Amino acid sequence: MRESSPFSCSITTGEASRASLNTDSSRREAYAGVIFDFNGTLFWDTPLHNRAWDAFLERHGIFLSDAEKTRVIHGRNNRTIFEDLLGRRLAESELADLIEEKETVYRDRCRRESPGLAPGAAPFLDFLADRGIPRTIATASGRANVKFFFEFLGLTRWFSFPDVVWDDNRIQGKPAPDYYLAAARKLALSAAVCLVFEDSFAGIRAAQNAHAGRIIIVDSTGQDYRAFGHQVITDFSQVDRSVLSSHPATPSAPSG
Incomplete structure (x- = not known):
């Protein structure tokens, strides 16, 4: 039997139930862009x-x-x-x-x-890239770490380095909305038409404070997220891809 890694997970019945939370089949908004937190979300570190x-x-x-x-x-x-x-x-x-x-x-x-990306992340990122869906990262990591992640994990396959929002020691930290508002501006979109993936309590509140269109919580550590009321996933294959628009036609965010 292969020894389990701290970066792998198995889905229990309870987790499967949580993964289905807020996935009402009648709700089919098409989100125009995707913003990822990084540490603990795309990279289970x-x-x-x-x-x-x-x-x-x-x-x-x-x-x-x-x-x-x-x-x-x-x-x-x-x-x-x-x-x-x-x-x-x-x-x-x-x-x-x-x-x-x-x-x-x-x-x-x-x-x-050498941990890799989160379960199901690479195929999901390929899906976004193949369909030209705007995407970026909003991370509390500093520039040096972001540069390291791009080189270590080959992130240029899916992301543009200049579009990433990182901690420059000036941006107001999560749970303030600044990271997600800045990331949406990088995509020339309003946060209201963006799908956000987060794992930290502060980050979830930041996305809420930015009035993101939808928030999906990525659970890599088995925390209790029930108070937030958002969908919780343990693998990016659990994301309903039909809520993403391949040809966004939404107004851009204000420049101010």
């Missing part, structure tokens, strides 16, 4: 991030449980995370050094453990 954070936190005399990491770290931008952890305002140079310290550990773990 939560265990790698947690171990990298453990190494960083130990060096700095800080302990967080996995539940506390979910609340304090996941889905938030770097400035907010590090300033909350250290309890003080950070200069740009110190923040950059702290980010690089942690992310160097994380990228090394990615290279050694």
Whole structure:
């Protein structure tokens, strides 16, 4: 029997029920664009991030449980995370050094453990690309990590690097709507006609605050998402592709 990996999953009856949530066959809006969160959504790297954070936190005399990491770290931008952890305002140079310290550990773990994209993600991305459906990524990762992901995972097959919205230490972090509003503008669309995929609580709230047309939650860690009331999937093959428009004809987002 093949040993299970932290990045693989099996679908239980309960999970299958959750995957069917909010998939009313009478509801057939055609969404014009797709915006993906990345970490924990397209790339199931939560265990790698947690171990990298453990190494960083130990060096700095800080302990967080996995539940506390979910609340304090996941889905938030770097400035907010590090300033909350250290309890003080950070200069740009110190923040950059702290980010690089942690992310160097994380990228090394990615290279050694080589997790791929989420289950069903590559065929779904091929589907979007083949039909010319606009798509991009809105991630709280910094530019260096995004560049690493593009090279390590071959993301240029599906995404344009300049269209990605990442943490530039200026954009307001999730749950503010800024990431998803900026991503929709990159696609020349309104967030209201975009389908968003997210996994973190902060990210789901950010998509809600951006008034995204539809939100699908990607569950890679077995969290309880019932309070949100959105469809939950564990594999991108569970996405109803008929809700996506191959030839979007919707008004673009305002430039302001």
